[in-house]
Amino acid sequence: MSKNTCFHCGLNATSTKITFDDKSFCCNGCKTVYEIFSANDLTCYYDLQQAPGTTPKDIEGKYNFLENLKIVDQLLEFNDENTQIVNLYIPNIHCSSCIWILENLNKLNPSISSSIVNFGKKSVRVTYNSEKYSLKNLVTLLSSIGYEPYISLDDYSVGKKQIDRSLIYKLGVAGFAFGNIMFLSFPEYFQVSGFWIEQYAPVFRWLMFVFSIPVVFYSAQDYFISAYKGLRSKILNIDVPIVLGVLVLFLRSTFEIILDIGTGFFDSLTGLIFFLLLGKFFQQKTYTFLSFERDYKSYFPIGITKITSKEKEESIQVYDIKKGDRLLIRNEELIPVDCILIKGNARIDYSFVTGESKTVSKQSGDKLFAGGKQLNGTIEVDVLKSVEQSYLTQLWSNDVFKTDKTLAFTNITNSISKRFTITILLIALIASSYWVILDSSKVLNVFTSVLIIACPCAIALSAPFTFGNILRILGKKKFYLKNASVIEQLAKINTIIFDKTGTITANKETTINYEGATLSASEEALLKSTLRGSNHPLSRSLYSLLDEHNIVSLDTFKEHFGKGIEAKYKQEYIKIGSAPFVGHSSDVATLNTTVHVSTNNTYKGKFTFYNAYRKGLSQLFNALKKEYDLVILSGDNAGEKDNLTKLLPTKTKLLFNQKPEDKLEYIRYHQSEGAKVLMVGDGLNDAGALAQSNVGIAISENVNVFSPACDAILDASKFNQLFNYIKISKSAIKIIKWCFLLSFIYNIIGLYFAVTGQLAPVVAAILMPLSSISIVVFTTITTNILGKKLE
Structure with missing residues (x-):
């Protein structure tokens, strides 16, 4: 890197003359970041990408509002004992170096236990020790290394962030320029002679050049950045042929108007970028729609037991929970909402939220957070706020629980796109070489048309949309x-x-018979109260069958998966489960599912289940x-x-x-x-x-x-x-393969006309996004037909 360039962020460092470790920096902020990384052995950050950082802003006193506990409580996703979790939106995330440093925050401060980046949403989910570290400290640290979080105080709540409208602006600029250049090109299209050629042709051509500049350097910048990063990482992504086509069109057109030998291809150039961005906008809108459907309509079929004012229990869907409701949480049940513990012995496992399998004990009056799992019998809680179903989706899809069940299809798609790009580049070069010999006037048209018409965008879109x-x-x-x-x-x-x-x-249709000694009223009450705490299908069926009894708060409760449950209340002790578990041996062979019961180490009898199948x-x-x-x-x-x-x-x-x-x-x-x-x-x-x-x-x-x-x-x-x-x-996979086939056929036909010089670049620019849109329409229609068949 040049001595005149900042080693951290890449800005001009000529005037500052700030150096450290034989490296130049544009400001003391960048120098400080480098010192932080160097002191913590994190200089590998700069190996992933040259000058990947951003200049840290002055942050003195900027985050004092994070000392307000009410504001902090609204921003936190989880806050219990000495663990806090926050999900911060960070607009500056842009490359692999960003991901690497943000997922190594624990090396900058040991109070941070983990940090997980969601690159698509530009967010980082950080878990830290709240006894030794605060949210203000965390935000200050992120800002000091150039990753200032965006926090809105107008409508602060977890996950809210600014809407990115940059694509709309770029599309607007490209559309405006494309329309004007088309109008300015009409005399050329209709071959107007005389006054036009003598007076206004040069002016109109330079105007078209001026209109094309913001389109190439602003509207198309995402394609250039993506292609550049791909090539630096030695990856041929699908933006490489697009950028080649744009550069060839722009340079050739500029060359023509400078030498006054023609009007160039500015109409084709701006048309290409406009239609590409239009296809991208359509894709973004579709993804937003699908995301909405996923987050807010795909409710889990899970419910919770609500205790009514008449001390009766009813099962309700979790999204019907309201503030002030009294809920019953059984053993191994997930707490779906933030609530206050009212009754029972709570031992909560928050591994769903934190990823750490450490249980915490809670007393009556303590606050319990959504996502905790009760591990010690039943508890009763009062609801503090209604459930957000999307929060349950987040728990279920938490990166902490990712396993080796890997996704292979995306890799297949990327592999196809890579080979596709190499093939298209070879075809473009071979075809151009052929036309150099046969008719050099068609070389540019052939080269650009091949690169534009054969972009593998349609292939890349088929899998995610399907x-x-x-x-x-x-x-x-x-x-x-x-x-x-x-x-x-x-x-x-x-x-x-x-x-x-x-x-x-089917548990609800199962019939149950009891054989054995008669249970006393206190034993039946203990049996009912014990079964009430278990979520095992047999326990739930038996609990529903038993007569109503006064529910007692158990002193101890323990569930042994695959064996049974045991509980104690005052001087009475009960075991429910398999015969060996309750200490009973019998020579009589059992032909049906049975649940045995013993109280105070005395065998009482068994419940025989006559199963009803679904x-x-x-x-x-x-x-x-x-x-x-x-x-x-x-x-x-x-x-x-x-x-x-x-x-x-x-x-x-x-x-x-x-x-x-x-x-x-x-x-x-x-x-x-x-x-x-x-x-x-x-x-x-x-x-x-x-x-x-x-x-x-x-x-x-x-x-x-x-x-x-x-x-x-x-x-x-x-x-x-x-x-x-x-x-x-299986049909979804077939649809994707059909999309590949359609894309292949489309490219073969398009390449024929492009290679033979019969396809103008502007036509190719229109056809390319149309092919992507046609793939999306095809997948949407075919998948909807599959859905109709289910009805």
């Missing part, structure tokens, strides 16, 4: 996918594994068996084996007495043999299996126990539609 619309359609059909990558993974599966209880069985189960399995290996993995005994054998296809594997760890190992083994596994479970006992599978689907019956381990949530009422949803995922 997947985005499929996400929206499936969400409306009560099948909620975590992200677009799940669609492709779902299309690749060849093995489907089902849990039994709560998955293929509507359409047999038809669903018969449809699935034609294409997939089917397996039932159940933690229950083999009592239902005969019934399932009659109900399900002959080749279905039935495995019983499977512990949660057994299910996980079964999936892992078959994956090592090449299986692509879809696991369908209840989201509670099956968390490990759901996480291990290629795709994990949690069945939900309005129970607020979804897990970050699952990739999708399926409303129980739509269980019989599972095969159709998988078919839609």
Whole structure:
């Protein structure tokens, strides 16, 4: 880098004469940033990109308002004990160096535990120790290194930021210039002679040149920046051929008017950029629409138990929660809203929010934050504010829980685009070389037309638009996918594994019989109160069946997944679960699912469940068996084996007495043999299996126990539609391949006319964005047709 250029930000440093470490800086701010990075061994920042920083602004006293606790509380996403989380919008994020330094903030200050950048939204989510560090300190640190957050005090709330209107301005400039240049070009088009040629032709040509300057250097700047960064990173992105075409058109046109040998191609140049930006604007609007559909209409099918004024309980959807409501939170349930603890022993796991598996105990009157999971029986809370469904989406999609279930399709698209760009450049060079020999007057037209007509934008658009619309359609059909990558993974599966209880069985239709010693009133009350704290499907079914009793606040409560639950109230102790768990052994073989009960270490009896299977189960399995290996993995005994054998296809594997760890190992083994596994479970006992599978689907019956381990949530009422949803995922991949084919055909036809010199650059400039728009229209129509078929 030149000694006259600032090493940190790249600005002119000639007049300042500020040096440090044999490096020049434009101001003391940039020098200070370099010193900070150097002292903390973070100078790798400058290896990723030359002069990647921005000049820090004067920040003395600027953030004193962040000492106001009310303002800070509104800005924070999470605030409990010594941990605070804030999501800050940072407009200066622009390259890989920015991401690298912002995700290494913990090296600048050890009180910062983690920071995750969302490059698309230009935001960073920071978790820090509030005892040792404050939000003001954090914002000051970010500003001092050139990444000043944007914080609006007019309407401060989490996540609000300015709307970026730069694309609209650039489109307006390009459209204005394109229209005027077209008017100025009319005499040339109609070959007007005489007075025009003698007096005004030079003036009009220079006016066209003037109009083209802001279009090239302002409207088209994003394409230049993207191509430049791609080439510096040794990546041939799709903007490289666009920039080549723009440069060739501009330089050739300028050369013609300077030498007064022609009017140039300013109309084609500005038309190209205008139509490119118009296609980009259309794409942005469509993405905004899809994002809106995803955030605000794709509600999870989860609910919560509301305690009414008459001390009765009712299940409501989470988005019906209002301030002041009294809610019951069961063991392993997620807290959907900020609230105050009123009753019960709370032990909260905030790993959903912070990513750290550390539980905290809370007392009556303490504030509980949305996203915490209760781990110690039931609690009652008063709601402080209504739920934001998009916040639950954020929890579910938190980067903390990203696993190795990687998205391959985007990589395939990028790979195709890269090869496409190299091929097009070669075609352009070969065709130009041919016309240099045959007819040099057509060389420029051929070269620019090839570069413009064959841009792989249509290929790059097909996957995101198809997947985005499929996400929206499936969400409306009560099948909620975590992200677009799940669609492709779902299309690749060849093995489907089902849990039994709560998955293929319908809890609400199950009949239950009790055999054993009569339970006293106090024992029944203790049994009811204990079951009230569990979210296991069998517990919920049994709880609904028992007569009403006075609910007691348990002294202790513990749930052993795959075994049972135990609780204590005063001098009474109860265990509910499998026979070995409650300490009972029997020689009598059981043919149905059973739940055993013991109180004060004395065996009392058992509840026998006569399962009712979900509507359409047999038809669903018969449809699935034609294409997939089917397996039932159940933690229950083999009592239902005969019934399932009659109900399900002959080749279905039935495995019983499977512990949660057994299910996980079964999936892992078959994956090592090449299986692509879809696991369908209840989201509670099956968390490990759901996480291990290629795709994990949690069945939900309005129970607020979804897990970050699952990739999708399926409303129980739509269980019989599972095969159709998988078919839609496969159809989505076919649609993308059809888009590739259409784009290929379009490019072959366009390239023929371009290479043979029959295609004017302005026509190519119009056709190129039209091809992208046609791909978007095609994907939208075809995916909507798929959605109609589901109805």
